[in-house]
Amino acid sequence: VWCELAWLGGERAEAGVLIEIEDDRFATVTAGVPTPSPTDAERLDGLVLPGFTDAHSHTFHRALRGRTHSGRGTFWTWREQMYALAARLDPDTYRALATATFAESLLAGVTTVGEFHYLHHGAGGQRYEDPNEMAHALTAGANDAGVRLTLLDTCYLRGGFDQPLDEVQRRFADADADDWGSRVDVLKDTDGCRVGAAIHSVRAVDSEAIAAVSRWAAQRGAPVHAHVSEQPAENEACLAATGRTPIQLLAGAGAMSPRFTAVHATHLTDIDISLLGTTGSCACLCPTTERDLADGIGPAARLAVEGASIALGSDSRAVVDHFEEARAVELDERLSTLQRGCLQPAQLLGAATAGGAWSLGWYGAGRIAPGAVADLVVVDLATVRLAGTDASSAVAAVTFAATAADVRHVMVGGRWLVQDSVHTSIDVPAALATTIGALWP
Ligand SMILES: [Zn+2]
Secondary structure (H helix, E strand, O other), X not given: OEEEXXXXXXXXXXXXXXXXXXXXXXXXXXXXXXXXXXXXXXXXXXXXXXOEEEEEEOHHHHHHOOOOOOOOOOHHHHHHHHHHHHOOOOHHXXXXXXXXXXXXXXXXXXXXXXXXXXXXXXXHHXXXXXXXXXXXXXXXXXXXXXXEEEEEEEEOOOOEXXXXXXXXXXXXXXXXXXXXXXXXXXXXXXXXXXXXXXXXXXXXXXXXXXXXXHHHHHHHOOOEEEEEOOOHHXXXXXXXXXXXXXXXXXXXXXXXXXXXXXXXXXOOOHHHHHHHHHOOOEEEEOHHHHHHOOOOOOOHHXXXXXXXXXEEOOEOOOOOOHHHHHHHHHHHHHHHHOOOOOOOHHHHHHHHHHHHHHHOOOOOOOOOOOOOEOOEEEEOXXXXXXXXXXXXXXXXXXXXXXXXXXXXXXXXXXXXXXXXXXXXXXXXXXXXXXXXXXXXX
């Protein structure tokens, strides 16, 4: 393919970029090729980006959109509404919803999703005949939609520091970390799906179990994610129960490494930020969800300065738009610090692409570079939002003004799966309407 403009990682777009693709990977990338050459190269107008990575997703939350945003309350009252939906899902509805939801992600340019999966069992915690049936529903949905998946199979053991599981939480839980490990051991990596681990939170997993999950991930070389310090109440409960912050507890249990991702990382101490940086861990920020749930603003710029990598997640899928997630990191930072330019557009796009790919165990992906998987997003610069931009302004214009609606074509592994803003095999709005409608009779 020959790109009018392509983003290769710098602050500006490169003009005339010829990309050769062999099988599912980029073979060569050459900038400064003035006209489509060879003449049979497919011409791509607009700005070409690497595929986006959504490093923190709960597919089933998509069915809450529009139903939980108004009214008063907190994260904790929202959680009651989310639990009510979780209680109604079974493998068939979960798969149908996952297919439609992952297809929505693909239309938005997301080619890789990290699904933080904890809805494992049937009503009351009853195991399905295959105890990974709900995981298989997700992998089938990702396969049908055409996205790469990292299945972050989540360990969940208790309702809180001194709380037993409630009725809905029994569906999330295994008996202990060994029980979790033996269930997850049978899940294997495939071409389109990697298996990783997740610690739901320090509320739901004690420190011995955190250590056991971390050892499992280390043995497999797999990523391990955890919800961390999304809410002040979580920090207060953790300090009261253990004398440590959640990050310090995770560090003490050996969870932190370049394969570790702290999701949210919103309410952190200076020591927490330093620990994330010195261990080379990742912070996955989910700003559209954090603003929806009144969670707060994570210290993105300080995390980056201290050496943590940054990824982005749609989390509750209140919005599925990685342009919006990326610019929200910088714009929220501006509001909280009264300073502009805390993170540059290339850093924000990097978080939306390579940062997330690393955090999900797709090492080296999320870049337009030889050897990387051939995932591309073509952004239409002729839309009303982006018209008038040129090579020098395209990267900043796309970062600060594009929306998911400006995504024109999407390639996954060398194949176009979105063309002219339409999924090549799924009527996505109809699939969403049908599957979500069935959950709200
Ligand atoms: Zn989450």
